Every structure is written in C-alpha cells, then in structure tokens.
Amino acid sequence: MSGELSPIDKAKFVAAKRAAEFVESGMRVGLGTGSTAAWLVRCLGEKVREEGLRFRGVPTSTRTADLAREVGIEVISLDEAKWLDITIDGADEFDSDLSLIKGGGGALLQEKIVATASDQMVVIADAAKEVESLGNFPLPVEVIPFGWQTSQALIEEMLVSMDVMGRKATLRMNGERPYMTDEGNHILDLHLGRIGNARQLAMVLNQVPGVVENGLFIDICDQVVIGFGDGRVETRDINAGTVSEDRLDFVEDENLFRDV
Numbered sequence: 001m002s003g004e005l006s007p008i009d010k011a012k013f014v015a016a017k018r019a020a021e022f023v024e025s026g027m028r029v030g031l032g033t034g035s036t037a038a039w040l041v042r043c044l045g046e047k048v049r050e051e052g053l054r055f056r057g058v059p060t061s062t063r064t065a066d067l068a069r070e071v072g073i074e075v076i077s078l079d080e081a082k083w084l085d086i087t088i089d090g091a092d093e094f095d096s097d098l099s100l101i102k103g104g105g106g107a108l109l110q111e112k113i114v115a116t117a118s119d120q121m122v123v124i125a126d127a128a129k130e131v132e133s134l135g136n137f138p139l140p141v142e143v144i145p146f147g148w149q150t151s152q153a154l155i156e157e158m159l160v161s162m163d164v165m166g167r168k169a170t171l172r173m174n175g176e177r178p179y180m181t182d183e184g185n186h187i188l189d190l191h192l193g194r195i196g197n198a199r200q201l202a203m204v205l206n207q208v209p210g211v212v213e214n215g216l217f218i219d220i221c222d223q224v225v226i227g228f229g230d231g232r233v234e235t236r237d238i239n240a241g242t243v244s245e246d247r248l249d250f251v252e253d254e255n256l257f258r259d260v
C-alpha cells in the first residue's frame, strides 16, 4: 500500500525511520508502544533482516513485544538488560522543554520505567503532537483496581488546589469493561485542558493512594524527532540545544507498508 499512507502516518513513519538510525549493533534498546513506535519496530526489523543490525530490544508492552519478535528483533526483559543505551517511543503531547504526556495507549508505566533506565530517551512524533502547554490531551493515570473510585475522588479533590483548568477524571473503558493495563490496573484519564505546573502535578498525583504512575514525563526525554506528512524530519536535542532538518522519501519502503 505504498503511497496510500495518510499524511499523519507518513509523518509518523519518517520520524520513526530517522530515529531507527540512532540504533547501533550491540545496543540495548527500549522499544516504545503505540502507532508511531510500531513504525519504529518495523523499521528496526527491516534493518535486522536487510542490514544485519544486531541489538537487543526491551519492549514496553506485550503488543510491542509481539511485533518485535514478529519482525525478527531479539527481545529481552528490562531485568536482563539492566540498563539501556537508548529508548525510542512516541508521545501524545510534547512541549518546548520536551516534557511529555504519554499513556494514550495505556503503556505509560512500563514506558516510564524503561525510559528512566536509559542513557537517553528519544521521542518520535508527528508535528501535531507539539503543544505550547501540556494538558489538552487527557492525562492518563494508572490506578490499581481496588478502590479505584476512591482514588478518582481523591484525585478530583486534589485537582481543585492545583493550577489546572479541568478537574474531571474518567475511567478508561474497553467496550463495556474497564480498560486493563499489562499490569492488570485501570487508567483514569484526567481532563485538564491546561496544566500550569506539570512537575508539581506529576509529583502530587503519585502521592494519591491507589495511583501507580502518571503519564507526565518531565526531564526524561532528551531528543524529539518530528515527522511531517511531506517527508520532512526535524530533530531537536534539548541537551545540545541543536535543531537539524532533513527529508526522507517513501519510495523504497514498500515492504514496510505492505502489511500495515
């Protein structure tokens, strides 16, 4: 289906393809979750098959683990890897400091652990994910099933005293049933509209009984690779303070698009 990808998928694809070049043989690599990260896994699988790239991947969800194995990537656990050279993952929102909202796909807990255990974290995203202020995308918070309604009420109460616009926390559903994460937990999505002090909110949320982790990634991401529908790619490195631009084409990528 080459040439039939939507502009948004092309944007995700070129970001993923550029970031796949950061992976070198011998590395231990955190593999993110979501549609953009799935492109990364496919691009890396192709490099394994076509170019003899040899690395070990630590997936952040069962979905990513399944896809990674399918495309020929050697999969190990985080405990086996202990520490990672790089983690590459998508995001739901990022701002100019490379603070993130993640967890739209429900994998925020493993994603945060894996990213934090890495020398560097690279986010891959289409340009629409960039925001001036985080919070338009509902902030996912992973809670244990026991007493989730109490956790929900405590979060909503706590939000009253915070610098946020909205205060509603809704239980994520999967059809008729509550959504279950890989760890068997639920997700509360916080409809905030605008988050003033994301650092403070991230810390306070994790103090609420029942909360396991929240989807705010502060001071974790080092680089973002932003893809555009016309093949342009922009890479920003927050530590080096550099920005580079480039353009990729889609012609040679027919094999990758075929099964998607």
Ligand SMILES: O=C[C@H](O)[C@H](O)[C@H](O)COP(=O)(O)O
Pocket: 032, 033, 034, 035, 036, 037, 089, 090, 091, 092, 101, 102, 103, 104, 105, 106, 107, 108, 111
């Ligand atoms: O839990 C899911 C992850 O945080 C994803 O990386 C995030 O939701 C972005 O997903 P996508 O690349 O599909 O937009």
